[in-house]
Amino acid sequence: MKAQRWFGGVLAAASCLLCSACTSDDLTMQGAGATFPAPLYKRWFFEYYKRNPDVQVSYLAIGSGAGIRQFKEGLVEIGASDAFEKELKGDKRKGEGPFMLPMTAGSIAICYNLPNGPSDLKLSREAYVDIFLGKITEWNHSAIAKDNPGVTMPDTPITVVRRAESSGTTFAFTNHLNAIAKSWRKENGGPGKGKSVLWAKGFLGGKGNAGVAALVKLTPGAVGYLEYGYAELSELNMARLQNKAGKFVAPNPESGLASLGGANEKKIPDNLHIEITDPEGDKAYPVVTYTWMLCYRKYADPKVGATVKDVLEYCLTDGQSISAELGYLRLPTRVQEKSLALAKKIE
């Protein structure tokens, strides 16, 4: 640990030497974690830098698990994770009272590659649960065909693509499946929920959202789950999923917002651990997830604390309008207010 800090110090010193405009007032901070919100976080930190050129926050998209680990080891000022960590630990030397703040949210799309198939496939709850359980193995299965009248489904075998590594996206997706289907639950012999689960045989593993997107694109008959932003970026077909109200809804910013707001906004716990596993409402897209930043209630260095507070305040106010631009969902008002109130208490 000591060596790591020493090394970090050397790195910081080196980067300070490299940057010629460096004055003693400049502050460089390091954030690391989830890949899913990375484009948005980087944009936020960049916009913040444009407003306050003496504060530079760099963000490393190394994955939720690694982000939590680096935060615990005191290597970063801000961590980020797609999955909520109930017993979050931090490094005493960095600060006290580690906690998590929801920053943005996103939908998870089920993407598919089906030559000679429809481009707006509808999947019922039973159908997509059974596909990811490995029970439905061909595209012309009656459970899929019955919701897509007027379309001849090809008999292409289904190849399911899932994440190869432990992932926040997998957690959000399996969390939803676990909530809607008894057969998915562990006690019934299903895979259950988690950042990494025991999938059925014959599935392919892709690394990262980008890896899954590439595999779905490459494999005829493939189906996989992706964060909406990545799905749109890779121009894959996205299935309309049946929501709790029984309606088929395509993933997009409007349906995502419908899942976060309205009746789904009622219960917000004090620790802001919000999980919407099966959103209500006709227009709600069924698979959405929040994503969190990890920070300290009281930073060891007051200057760092004040800056983190300022950065987070920016992200939670003006920054929210950038979310939609990049395919993310802005926080619903009440969540945003609560989050902001907590951010303001950072010292």
Add this chain to the structure above:
Amino acid sequence: MEPQATIARPPTSGEILRDRLFRGTALGFAWFVILLVVLIVWQIGFTAAPTVQEHGAKLLFSDKWDGKDNFGILPEIVGTLYSSILGVAIGAFFGITVAIFLTQDFLPPTLEVFIKNVVELLAAIPSVVYGLWGIFVLIPAIHPACDWLHDHLGWVPFFNTRLSSLGLLPAALVLAIMVMPTITAISRDSIASVPPKLREASFGLGATLWETILAVVLPTASRGIWGSIILAFGRALGETMALAMLAGSASEIHWSVFAPANTLAALLASKFPEASRPELGALMYAALVLLAITLLVNVIGALITQRALVKGVR
């Protein structure tokens, strides 16, 4: 006539010092390398220790990995060996063939040098490039042939599943290309160093060119050829990026070469960045297993080479 002054003289103290210094430095570096290996093994073992204590050898025989309680690595062990054996077998066939072609006067010498350099250039391509090439060029290219094999020879265990995209075969084919330069370069050198007298004697006894190559040249060069294969096998076992991209990251055991698979190195590469406590130990456990397999292969390799040598002398 003056007796010629002898040129022999005792070494000066400066020369002795230089000699000692050189020997000392060389010894120091040799020990440093050994120390480094010990340090690496110790570090990995230390991180793996909790997993080893909790699960013992059970993980070697389980095929379940869920990242929480189950960390079976049997499919990865099988996948590592299967892909390496297949890849090296294909690579060795072509590699040795090229080596023969480049040494037995089939070509004018300038062309020989040219082809030799081109083959060795293959070794300089980064493995991530091989991975991308495999995904975007190789897989679409072999797909029709694989489908045909599955449709017509599906009863053969090696072809009893359909190739979706990633799988053992694309991984093994790319491995074959990656290890070929190693095999070709070393085999070529050892075939080229077969004494010309042997070849000439064989021709003199009335053997044809092919009889000479198969019965005289190859057996004489067998030590170097085996050595090249062992080296290639070592590389194939540890190859990471291309396999992580092509094998399919599936913890499954199949006979079929079209089924998705996984290898130990690919498992480490894909899971490590996201892993936390219990999983981290299991990954280190997998790393230890990979180390053990590599060591075993090298020992077997050394034994084979030794036997080949003894035979050659006799």
